[in-house]
Amino acid sequence: MRPVAALAIGALALAGLTACDATGATGATTSSSLTAEQAAALLDSDFYDTSLVHSITIDFDDDDYQAMLDAYSETGDKGWISATVTIDGTVFEQVGLRLKGNSSLRGIGSDSTADTDDDGADTGAPAAPDSGDGSVNTDDPETLPWLIRLDKYVTDQSYQDRTEFIVRGNTSESSLNEAVALELIGLSGLATEKSAAVRLSVNGGDDALRLVMESIDDDAWNDDAFEAGGSTYKADSGGDYSYRGDDPAEYTDVFDQKTGDDDLTPLIDFLDFINNSDDATFAADLGDHLDVDSFATYLAMQDLTANTDDIDGPGNNSYLRYDSETGLMTVVAWDANLSFGGMNGGMGGGFGGDGGDRGAPPDGATAPDGEAPDGAAPDGAAPDGGPGGGDNILATRFLADSTFSALVDTATTTLTASLYDSGDAQDVLDRWTALLTDQASDLVPEDTLQEESDTIAAYLTAAE
Known part of the structure; x- marks a missing residue:
């Protein structure tokens, strides 16, 4: 330093x-x-x-x-x-x-x-x-x-x-x-x-x-988050998870390599597999390319936190981490500022397994300003994953496979019990709310803090 x-x-x-x-x-x-x-x-x-x-x-x-x-x-x-x-x-x-x-x-x-x-x-x-x-x-x-x-x-x-x-x-x-x-x-x-x-x-x-x-x-x-060496790739908001051939130059507008040796080969090989394998091969061999348990947990948590701006949201918001020892990719969560319905002016959120009823706030939560009523998607918005979202090839194929979707269901059930039913999620919210009330109420009025905290609490209750 x-x-x-x-x-x-x-x-x-x-x-x-x-x-x-x-x-x-x-x-x-x-x-x-x-x-x-x-x-x-x-x-x-x-x-x-x-x-x-x-x-x-x-x-x-x-x-x-x-x-x-x-x-x-x-x-x-x-x-x-x-x-x-x-x-x-x-x-x-x-x-x-x-x-x-x-x-x-x-x-x-x-x-x-x-x-x-x-x-x-x-x-x-x-x-x-x-x-x-x-x-x-x-x-x-x-x-x-x-x-x-x-x-x-x-x-x-x-x-x-x-x-x-x-x-x-x-x-x-x-x-x-x-x-x-x-x-x-x-x-x-x-x-x-x-x-x-x-x-x-x-x-x-x-x-x-x-x-x-x-x-x-x-x-x-990256050194703290991952034990093994490897590379980290960021999906750009204007791109997607499509396969564009084996020329690295074709990926410069859709992925950025952030850490590791300057090598897009692991990324290109991964995109080739998830786009071009047939359904039987995808089901049988995905575990050789992706940490499937981690991805199931990722999808479950994006739903449990009602985040409409995730991997299948409008900007493919995610990173891919390649583990050079196992040869597996891991999807890393990123961009959670539209979680719990996006709060005021956000895009809505909810709970429904694989991203089901993301347009409707839970009972007791205030719908963000400008949100369509009764859980309807806003004009021009896709009903799943936010406007322009809901079509990430990895998430779509993963959830279409009964074995992999069952992993998401299991992760959702397990995490609901360990985080929500246990009260741990409410404890996290209460601690953050108390911190801001005690030390930052001169910056944000206490009634605003409490209103925003109550909105999140309604989502936590709905997930139980």
């Missing part, structure tokens, strides 16, 4: 310190709304300690910011700028900062139909017609989704062994839905990303409550 300095407790809480800023900004300031007690607790704490609301401040040159927005508006490219970032009182300079996401950036720029992969390259495809991840306002950069990369310009710069931090977009004010969903995914035994509730301030502006999470693109996350 190569931080510039650790700030003194009193200054962190009360005054805020400035630091030399290579971007030309006036200086790094700490959150003005932290109490001395909160600031003291944050110093030297684990950033993903969920008993605390953490603090991140970002400072950058306004001209750099505007140039970045102009470039995104004109081309869809997500360019990097340099910033000073303070994490729980530790200052880092020359940090890479760029916009993060696709649907979460709707409304920025004049061309909202162009689709880009998450590295900013134009895929040439229309953007997936989903509902977005909440409102964004470029005049209030603390509302935007961001990727913070500590080692973009300074080699080996990291914080607690992590080089990347993702500031998530969400349709709710609290982001409780994604925080709870991520933790439940981890309790199911699947690899998941840790998250932290954060007070985020940009260029001395007001604090906003945001959810910040680990990045699957981070080598350190």
Whole structure:
């Protein structure tokens, strides 16, 4: 780790310190709304300690910011700028900062139909017609989704062994839905990303409550999540799981390799099998290509968390992890901010085995704004998996096979008992709700927090 300095407790809480800023900004300031007690607790704490609301401040040159927005508006490219970032009182300079996401950036720029992969390259495809991840306002950069990369310009710069931090977009004010969903995914035994509730301030502006999470693109996350070596591939939102031949160049617009040796061969072989094997071969040999038990658990958890934006949702939201020792692929869960019905303005969700009644909120839950009544899909939306979704070849073939679909049913029954009937899921929700009520009610009103918590609780009850 190569931080510039650790700030003194009193200054962190009360005054805020400035630091030399290579971007030309006036200086790094700490959150003005932290109490001395909160600031003291944050110093030297684990950033993903969920008993605390953490603090991140970002400072950058306004001209750099505007140039970045102009470039995104004109081309869809997500360019990097340099910033000073303070994490729980530790200052880092020359940090890479760029916009993060696709649907979460709707409304920025004049061309909202162009689709880009998450590295900013134009895929040439229309953007997936989903509902977005909440409102964004470029005049209030603390509302935007961001990727913070500590080692973009300074080699080996990291914080607690992590080089990347993702500031998530969400349709709710609290982001409780994604925080709870991520933790439940981890309790199911699947690899998941840790998250932290954060007070985020940009260029001395007001604090906003945001959810910040680990990045699957981070080598350190992969090392912690998977025992064996291998490669991690991200499905781009403008692509699909189709087989496009054996030329790696044909996959550059649909998958990005994030970790491991630069080799798409395992991915291409896997896509060849799931697309081109006949049904008998698929049933007999899928276990030689995919961790089928893990995938059954994945599908069960996406349904149990009512996530309409999963592998068969509008953007193929998933990663594939190739284990070089076993030769198996694992589908890694990603993008849970539309879990539990997407909360306010989301796309709806529910429980129904293989993604059945995802359009209707459970009894007692409030339907998100703009949702079609009585569980009907919104205009133009597929009834399963959200608009443009419901047609991932792997999920479709897996669920069409009686043996594999039975694994999903078994996983759903087991996880319902262990997470929901046991009360563990409610305990997770209660803990997150109490945290935000106790430490962030100045950022989100208590009645809003309680309303959003109650909406999730209705989904948890419906799953029992």
